[in-house]
Amino acid sequence: MSDHIYQAIWNEDADRFSVGTRNVDGDWTDMTADILLDEQVKAKGSRQIDLAANPLFARVDFDKMAASDLYQSFIRLLDNYAVHFRDPETISPAERDEIEGFLDLVIASRPMQIAFEHISAELVRDMTAETFRRDLFRMWFEVYTNFFRGKSTHFCTGFEHVFVGEGKYKKGANSASEKGEISGYHSWVKFALDELNNRVDYLGYKYDLGGPGPENPHVVTLQMVWNHQDMTGNLVAELFKSKGGFFVGSSPACEFALGTLAYYEGLHGLLTNQKxxxxxxxxxxDLVMYHETTADGSLGQHIRSFYPVFLGDGSTRTDDSGNVVVRPRTVEMQNDGPLRILSALPNPPGDDQGTEWVEIWNAGAADIDLTGYELRDKMGRPQPVEAVVLIAGAVLKVSVTRATVHHMQMSNRKGLITLHDSSGEMLASVNYGQAAEGAVLTFAERLGG
Incomplete structure (x- = not known):
C-alpha cells in the first residue's frame, strides 16, 4: 500500500504556510498564521450573485513568499501561458530556463525526494534521477494534444491547466468583454496573487461533503470569477467556475510531489476511477488525477488535471440525516461612529466612469481631519478621500473615479463600501444589494439634514 507515502510527503513539506480560519463564532483560530482564510458563506450558484463580502484570503504573508526561492521560481512560471485555451503555447529559451530552475528546487525538496524514492523502488524499478527529471518535464510542462470524446484540444500542458488555469470564451465578439468558463486553476498561490491584484472574485464556498475552513484549513472548494484583462487593464472576459478548489498553504513542491506520485500510480492501475x-x-x-487521453483512447504521458476533493474529517458536524452542518459567518456592518457612510450612487445613468459617488457624514461633535483616509470596495481597492477637515455635522461627497482597475469599483448588483483612516483601521462599513439605475442608496439617517 502506498497511502502512507502521501501522508509522508504531506508531513515533510517544510515550505508550507500555516493557515488560520474562523471558528463558528467568527473568531480567528490562529491570528499568527501565515494565511488567514475567510470562507464566509455558501455560494449561491450564479456568477451574478456574490454573497461573500470579503476576499477569501484575509491575509497572506507575501513577505515570506517573496523570501522563498521556491515560491518565487513558481510565480515566475505563471505568466508564461496564454489564457484562452485555443491560443498556441510554445516554450521559449527563457521560459525553459525558468522551468529548469523550478525543477531544480522541486527535485531537491524533501516531498519530491520521498516521491522519487517510492516511485523508483515500487513503480518504475531502478529509475535514474535523470530519467525522473525528464519525466517531470514531460508530464508537467511539455505541450501536447488531448483527445477526449472525439474532440481534440491542442496546446495543452499539465502545469498551465492545474496551476494557472485556462479560459473558455468566444473571441472577437462585439461586446467589451465576454462571459466564459474556467478550466483548471487549482493553486492557492495563483488565487492569492490574483485576489491581491483584483483579478478574481471569491463568491463563496461550495462543498458536497465536509465543511468550510474550520473543518480543515488546508483546502477550499469554491465558486469564483476570474476577470481576464489585457495588457492595458481592459476586461477581456469574465470567467466563471461553478465548482473548483485547491489545497491551501501547501508548497508547490509538495503539490508537485503528490501529483507526480498519483500520475505514476494511475499509469500502473492503482487509482480507482482516476482518484x-x-x-x-x-x-x-480524493486526489483526482486525469491523464492525457491519446487518439486511440489510452492514457498518455502527460497530466491533464490534478486537484483535491475534501471528504471531511472526524470533526465534521452532521445532522440526523447525515447532512453537513455549516454555520456561516455573517459579516458585521458598522456605521454608527462619528464618521458614517451616509449615502451612495453605485449605478448612475450612463457611463459610470467618474459619476459614482459616496457621501461621508461627520455625525460627531468634533471636526475630523480626513488626511490619508480612503474608501474601499469588497476587494479592498481604494478611493482616496480629499485631505480636508470635515467639520462636525458636515457631509463630504467623494467621487469614485475608477482611475485604474486597481481603484475602487462600485458594483450595480451587490457591493460593500468601507471607510478607513490613515492607519488602515476600518471606521464604517455598509453593504447593499441590487442598485437600480439612478437610485441613491441611503445608509444613515441624518437628523436635521
Missing part, C-alpha cells in the same frame, strides 16, 4: 483516497493531516481527500 486516490488518502489521509493528509486531519483530513480525508
Amino acid at each position: 486516490k483516497r488518502v489521509q493528509l493531516g486531519e483530513g480525508k481527500f
Whole structure:
C-alpha cells in the first residue's frame, strides 16, 4: 500500500504556510498564521450573485513568499501561458530556463525526494534521477494534444491547466468583454496573487461533503470569477467556475510531489476511477488525477488535471440525516461612529466612469481631519478621500473615479463600501444589494439634514 507515502510527503513539506480560519463564532483560530482564510458563506450558484463580502484570503504573508526561492521560481512560471485555451503555447529559451530552475528546487525538496524514492523502488524499478527529471518535464510542462470524446484540444500542458488555469470564451465578439468558463486553476498561490491584484472574485464556498475552513484549513472548494484583462487593464472576459478548489498553504513542491506520485500510480492501475483516497493531516481527500487521453483512447504521458476533493474529517458536524452542518459567518456592518457612510450612487445613468459617488457624514461633535483616509470596495481597492477637515455635522461627497482597475469599483448588483483612516483601521462599513439605475442608496439617517 502506498497511502502512507502521501501522508509522508504531506508531513515533510517544510515550505508550507500555516493557515488560520474562523471558528463558528467568527473568531480567528490562529491570528499568527501565515494565511488567514475567510470562507464566509455558501455560494449561491450564479456568477451574478456574490454573497461573500470579503476576499477569501484575509491575509497572506507575501513577505515570506517573496523570501522563498521556491515560491518565487513558481510565480515566475505563471505568466508564461496564454489564457484562452485555443491560443498556441510554445516554450521559449527563457521560459525553459525558468522551468529548469523550478525543477531544480522541486527535485531537491524533501516531498519530491520521498516521491522519487517510492516511485523508483515500487513503480518504475531502478529509475535514474535523470530519467525522473525528464519525466517531470514531460508530464508537467511539455505541450501536447488531448483527445477526449472525439474532440481534440491542442496546446495543452499539465502545469498551465492545474496551476494557472485556462479560459473558455468566444473571441472577437462585439461586446467589451465576454462571459466564459474556467478550466483548471487549482493553486492557492495563483488565487492569492490574483485576489491581491483584483483579478478574481471569491463568491463563496461550495462543498458536497465536509465543511468550510474550520473543518480543515488546508483546502477550499469554491465558486469564483476570474476577470481576464489585457495588457492595458481592459476586461477581456469574465470567467466563471461553478465548482473548483485547491489545497491551501501547501508548497508547490509538495503539490508537485503528490501529483507526480498519483500520475505514476494511475499509469500502473492503482487509482480507482482516476482518484486516490488518502489521509493528509486531519483530513480525508480524493486526489483526482486525469491523464492525457491519446487518439486511440489510452492514457498518455502527460497530466491533464490534478486537484483535491475534501471528504471531511472526524470533526465534521452532521445532522440526523447525515447532512453537513455549516454555520456561516455573517459579516458585521458598522456605521454608527462619528464618521458614517451616509449615502451612495453605485449605478448612475450612463457611463459610470467618474459619476459614482459616496457621501461621508461627520455625525460627531468634533471636526475630523480626513488626511490619508480612503474608501474601499469588497476587494479592498481604494478611493482616496480629499485631505480636508470635515467639520462636525458636515457631509463630504467623494467621487469614485475608477482611475485604474486597481481603484475602487462600485458594483450595480451587490457591493460593500468601507471607510478607513490613515492607519488602515476600518471606521464604517455598509453593504447593499441590487442598485437600480439612478437610485441613491441611503445608509444613515441624518437628523436635521
